[in-house]
Amino acid sequence: MNIHYGGALTFLDGLNLEETLGSRYGVAVSAENDAKAATLCEQWRGELKGVDTRAVMTLGTGVGGGIVVGSKLMHGSSFQAGELRWMITNQEAWLKEMADYTGARCSAVRMVERVKPGAGQ
Incomplete structure (x- = not known):
């Protein structure tokens, strides 16, 4: 594997x-991908226990997620189902700038960089 x-x-x-x-x-x-593992944990012991269909979003070094349908974790043909990092946040840039993808723009790391004292000066 x-x-x-x-x-x-x-x-x-x-x-x-x-x-x-x-x-x-x-x-x-x-x-298993970390976001999908978090989804499985929520299904097993967390807030989503007993819920048949769900979506989970995780924020860390990127933006991830997991989708469960019929109590089964979806992986997709390329193992990217639920991975929110690849959503484009700036349609003008299209596929040219990694900074315009959700994974870079909306991650917890990016949030901390933007709110820490002295950021953007």
């Missing part, structure tokens, strides 16, 4: 978890 996209942790791009962890320690290995 290879990590297709490490997100903010680019050193994980292409890492084969079965080789690096599974074989080394003799255990079964699987991985």
Whole structure:
């Protein structure tokens, strides 16, 4: 199992978890995106326990999310279902500037940078 996209942790791009962890320690290995894992946790023990259809948004180094339909987590054909980071916030820029995607513009990291004392001076 290879990590297709490490997100903010680019050193994980292409890492084969079965080789690096599974074989080394003799255990079964699987991985899940952090936002989708948060969605599963809310379904299992949190506010969304017993809710059949839901959407979760997470704010961190980017903007992520998870969508559950019929109590099943959606991954999509490219494992990006629910990932809000790729929404464009500036239609004029279209696909040219990463800063115009939700993941860069609306992350918790960006919020802290904007509200900290002395920001923007």
